[in-house]
Amino acid sequence: MIDSVKLNSISQNYGEVQALININLEIKDGEFFSLLGPSGSGKTTCLRIIAGFEPPNEGTVFLFNENVTTIPPYKRRVNTVFQDYALFPHMTVEHNVGYSLKIKGVSLEEYRKQVHEILHVVKLEGYTERKINQLSGGQKQRVALARALINKPKVLLLDEPLGALDLKLREQMQVELKSLQRQFNITFIYVTHDQQEALSMSDRIAVLNEGKIEQIGTPSEIYSSPNSSFVANFVGTSNIFDKSIAKEVFNIDSAFSIRPEKISLLINEADNQYSIDGKIIEKQFHGSFVKLIIETTFSKQLIVNLNQSNPNLSLGNEIKLGWSKEDIITLDK
Structure with a gap:
């Protein structure tokens, strides 16, 4: 299977701060892949580099085997959904969703057809004339998804998109996001600090800490076989015994959880x-x-x-x- 995204030796500094340190990552076409880590771990920086919003200080970015490191965002078949949705408040749902089609100059008939189809997919039929401030948080999230998906991207980047929603709605949207990803059969790269979100939706997860990848694996591998005390503690709850207690109390030669x-x-x-x-x-x-x-x-x-x-x-x-x-x-x- 071809890699939709490949990062080779990516490093990124902001002055004295090392945001990313020698990141190597291969994401398969059609994967739901999560970048999981605490605040400041480098996950959003990684997403921005994939999107083309900022170039890396070192390393190369490949999309479907093409080196896109210096290619601007609008020339990459990648779209991004942000935590604050970045919707136009003065526009209706229809005009928000169809904005990129209007810029491309598609015919009115095709415009209406595509907007209608995508609003049906995200369960917002009948909302075309609503203004953004008339929508709930979950509805705004669906508008943002529709606007991103209408361009038929090969890769969809999602930067903590459910962070502003309450628990019940967040759980509902997790199910809907996974369903959309299967329906469109495209790569989703999902940034989150919420380990439960990552475990429930992802095909694979990369756990980041202080600009480095601690571990990459399936949700089951990350949870059941963490390779460090950081991963064991960050992904789920774990009781960690250092090497001295392990040896003295349990006669085990290494730290364990x-x-x-x-x-x-x-x-x-x-x-x-x-x-x-x-x-x-x-x-x-x-x-x-x-x-x-x-x-x-x-x-x-x-x-x-x-x-x-x-x-x-x-x-x-x-x-x-x-x-x-x-x-x-x-x-x-």
């Missing part, structure tokens, strides 16, 4: 290969599970998620917890 849902209440010590004693210092109800904060005998707090079939537990209870060897995630760094 264990997910909260992999830790169980120990009734019979033979049930698990590793066990610890601790005291419940916090208890939180989360619907399908109970989250416990445990103070261990070796002065480390653990997060434990127990399902509702477990017996009632109270603050101050002394308990024994355990996990299996196969649930341990060994950390290389």
Whole structure:
């Protein structure tokens, strides 16, 4: 399968700040690919370089095997959806969506046909005459998507597009975005700091930290086999044991992590290969599970998620917890 986007040794500096450091990335045609990382990790800078909004200090950018490093944005078959949508407030939905067609000089018949078709796809039929300030956040998001997709880009770049929406609407739009990506069968490159968004929508994820790629993999690989303590902690919740505790308490030679849902209440010590004693210092109800904060005998707090079939537990209870060897995630760094 051909690469839709390829970044070779991309570096970007802003004065003394190194925003990107030797980024190498290959994104397949038709992939839903997420750039995931905290604020300042370089993910938006990476997106801007792919879009052509700024040239890299070092390295080359390829779109479908063509070197586009010095080619301006309007000559790349790439469109961008921004977090603030960048819609024209004085225009109607129709004029926002069809703006690029008007610039291209398409016929009125073709203009109306394409605008009608794309508004149907994003479920905004009947909204053609609405002004932007008459729309909800989710409707504005759909207008921005329609405006980007009407140009039939080969790659769609999305810069934290759901950040301004409430939780329920964000979850709904995640489903719709993935559905649109399948329908149009084009590459989506999605920037987010929200690990749940990245895990639920992506075919693959690149986790960025301080301008470097920490790990690239499928959502399952990133969650189940993080290759660093940063990835283990940033993607989901994890209990991390440094090398000294791992060796002293568990006789394990390297640092490791264990997910909260992999830790169980120990009734019979033979049930698990590793066990610890601790005291419940916090208890939180989360619907399908109970989250416990445990103070261990070796002065480390653990997060434990127990399902509702477990017996009632109270603050101050002394308990024994355990996990299996196969649930341990060994950390290389």
